[in-house]
Structure formats: structure tokens, C-alpha cells
Amino acid sequence: SGSSQGGRGALIVLEGLDRSGKSSQCARLLSFLQGKGCQAEGWRFPDRGTSVGQMISAYLANESELDDRTIHLLFSANRWEKRALMERKLLGGTTLIVDRYSYSGVAFSAAKGLDIEWCKAPENGLIAPDLVVYLDVQPEKAAERGGYGGERYEKIEFQKKVGEHYHSLRDSTWKVVDGSLPMEVVEEQLKELAMSCILECQSKQLASLAW
Numbered sequence: 145s146g147s148s149q150g151g152r153g154a155l156i157v158l159e160g161l162d163r164s165g166k167s168s169q170c171a172r173l174l175s176f177l178q179g180k181g182c183q184a185e186g187w188r189f190p191d192r193g194t195s196v197g198q199m200i201s202a203y204l205a206n207e208s209e210l211d212d213r214t215i216h217l218l219f220s221a222n223r224w225e226k227r228a229l230m231e232r233k234l235l236g237g238t239t240l241i242v243d244r245y246s247y248s249g250v251a252f253s254a255a256k257g258l259d260i261e262w263c264k265a266p267e268n269g270l271i272a273p274d275l276v277v278y279l280d281v282q283p284e285k286a287a288e289r290g291g292y293g294g295e296r297y298e299k300i301e302f303q304k305k306v307g308e309h310y311h312s313l314r315d316s317t318w319k320v321v322d323g324s325l326p327m328e329v330v331e332e333q334l335k336e337l338a339m340s341c342i343l344e345c346q347s348k349q350l351a352s353l354a355w
């Protein structure tokens with residue numbers, strides 16, 4: 145398999161509001177794992193590198209307008225187009241640290257008023273994460289952190305609604321980490337969660353999202 149410890153890799157997802165620290169923590173966790181000799185890669189959604197991803201990127205930059213359901217399905221398609229590669233990597237022993245996944249897909253679209261069950265449907269059949277870490281930061285706190293960029297959704301009122309929908313998505317794979325703690329403290333908690341998840345996954349089959 146190429147993995148130093150044998151067995152498959154783990155699908156570890158970080159979720160949270162904009163400016164909750166996901167990207168920094170993904171980078172820290174990735175270099176920690178790689179430093180330990182663990183086969184690991186950092187991924188993110190949306191993956192703006194594909195043609196679907198470019199449509200999403202233009203929409204987020206307010207360079208194009210798309211119907212709410214249309215953009216929802218594009219975000220989902222952007223995960224589907226990566227599903228086969230994701231599966232190959234995981235089965236080949238690579239752990240994936242993923243910045244946003246289906247939970248962002250549902251929470252952001254539901255915050256616009258779309259029916260949550262409708263939002264969940266196209267995610268069914270994607271690979272289920274082994275661990276979802278939600279970095280919990282109050283929207284006001286997140287906004288204070290150097291402010292938002294100019295992208296669509298980066299508004300405090302909208303972020304509050306997104307947070308409420310995230311909370312309704314919590315399931316048994318979720319761990320909530322207080323994202324307002326110092327970076328190093330969050331990092332330590334993430335390392336522990338990730339290490340035990342990776343160990344457990346060696347004897348656990350991949351599963352599919354079934355919402």
C-alpha cells in the first residue's frame with residue numbers, strides 16, 4: 145500500500161465559519177503528520193483548479209451570478225469529480241486532510257433558505273469522513289480576525305445563519321474544538337484527534353455519506 149503502518153488512510157475534514165482557522169490548522173496538522181512519516185495530503189473544497197471549480201470561483205468573486213440551486217449542485221459536482229481520486233488515495237494508504245466538505249455545502253446553501261433535505265441529497269454516495277473537526281468560533285470573533293475578504297458569504301449576518309445550520313448537521317463523526325483558544329492549543333487537540341482517527345481507520349472500511 146505504500147503506507148508505513150499499513151491499512152487505508154483516513155478522511156479527516158475541518159469545518160467552520162470563514163476565519164475560524166481551518167486553513168492554518170490544516171497546514172499545521174499536515175506538516176505534523178508528514179513529519180511523523182505518515183503518508184498525508186492536504187485537500188480543499190471548493191477545488192478551484194477544475195473547470196467546475198473555476199465557475200465556482202467566479203461566482204464567489206461576484207464575477208458571475210448563478211441560481212442558488214445551480215451553484216449548490218456545482219459545489220457538489222466539484223466533490224463528485226474528485227471522488228474516484230479520493231478513494232484511490234485513501235485505499236492506497238494516504239490520509240487526506242480536507243479543508244471544507246459536504247457540511248459546508250449544506251450549511252451555506254441552507255443559510256440562503258434552501259430546503260436542507262434538498263441540499264443534502266446530492267452529497268449521498270460521496271465518501272463519508274472518518275472525522276469531522278468543527279472549529280467553533282463565534283461569528284463576531286471570526287470577523288475580528290483581520291476581517292473578511294471581499295468574497296460572497298463573507299458577511300457577519302450570513303455567517304451566523306451558516307453557524308446555525310452547521311450545528312444541525314452534527315453527527316457521530318463530529319468533534320467540536322473551541323477555535324477561539326490559542327492556535328497552539330487547537331493544534332494539540334487536532335493532533336490527538338487525528339492520530340487516534342488514523343489508527344482506528346486501519347481496521348475500518350470506507351463508508352459513504354447516507355443523508
Ligand code: 2DT
Nearest residue numbers: 189190219244245248249252253297
Ligand atoms: P473557501 O473560502 O474556504 O475557499 O470557501 N462553500 C464551500 C459552499 O457554499 N459550498 C461548498 O460546498 C463549499 C465547499 C464556503 C469559499 C466559500 O464557499 C463556500 C465559503
Ligand code: MG
Nearest residue numbers: 162293295298
Ligand atoms: Mg473564504
